Amino acid sequence: xxNQRRNVLKSGSxxxxxxxxxxxxxxxxGMALADWNKAAFEAKSMADTLKALGAGSPAESKDVQVTGxxxxxxxxxxxxxxxxxxxNVTMVAILIEKNPNALAASFTLxxxxxxxxxxxxxxxQTSNVYALVKSGDKFFMATKEIxxxxxxxxx
Amino acid sequence: xxxxxxKIRASTKDGVTEVKALISHEMETGQRKDAAGAIxxxxxxxxxxxxxxxxxxxxxxxxxxxxxxxxxAFKFKGGAVGDKISVMWxxxxxxxxxxxxxxx
Numbered sequence: 148x149x150n151q152r153r154n155v156l157k158s159g160s161x162x163x164x165x166x167x168x169x170x171x172x173x174x175x176x177g178m179a180l181a182d183w184n185k186a187a188f189e190a191k192s193m194a195d196t197l198k199a200l201g202a203g204s205p206a207e208s209k210d211v212q213v214t215g216x217x218x219x220x221x222x223x224x225x226x227x228x229x230x231x232x233x234x235n236v237t238m239v240a241i242l243i244e245k246n247p248n249a250l251a252a253s254f255t256l257x258x259x260x261x262x263x264x265x266x267x268x269x270x271x272q273t274s275n276v277y278a279l280v281k282s283g284d285k286f287f288m289a290t291k292e293i294x295x296x297x298x299x300x301x302x
Numbered sequence: 303x304x305x306x307x308x309k310i311r312a313s314t315k316d317g318v319t320e321v322k323a324l325i326s327h328e329m330e331t332g333q334r335k336d337a338a339g340a341i342x343x344x345x346x347x348x349x350x351x352x353x354x355x356x357x358x359x360x361x362x363x364x365x366x367x368x369x370x371x372x373x374x375a376f377k378f379k380g381g382a383v384g385d386k387i388s389v390m391w392x393x394x395x396x397x398x399x400x401x402x403x404x405x406x
Binding site for chain 2 (some may be wrong): 231259
């Protein structure tokens, strides 16, 4: 059994290898190049997005932090960071309530990767920014309002 | 279409490696209109993965709300000076690009 696995590891490469590993259940699908979650990214409202992510209604948590400016002068480039002190964080997502599609980005964190990501997002208008964090089987979130003086969608 | 290289910086301190990546990509939302009033088609990164040597350390899904020329920073435990960090992205046109850097 083990030998067979060695051979598979040796012979496979790239996407084929990932496929084999996923099929064999060695790595969970979703850890490596998960299918882009179309439903979640195309959902318009917060509620629909949370549903598409399987998050239901996450609890507010003080252990999740959203960092960003209070006022963003340029909505096209708003630095946003999410960090959390919760244990076993496997997923982090950034949602912007008033954008045409609420979900901006989601990150899958394998073991060993800290719940601390920063990126830059576009915001159409002043809105609450939500950080959604999955810790164990539960979802938690935190909110920060970011005021936008110039929208990032041609406004 | 040719793509420009990513800028990747990785540094390790106290057993934690911080990776910063600046990706060159238009990230067109599909909601803007050009001068003639026609909608500019969406063109954005959908998936991104980062590896430390051959171990996956981050996989991300992006929507159109991620800024043009996306910036990404994250941290993972482990990593030593000289280790390889590679970042790969794929956009909605199926184009991919992989770039590598060494932990400094």
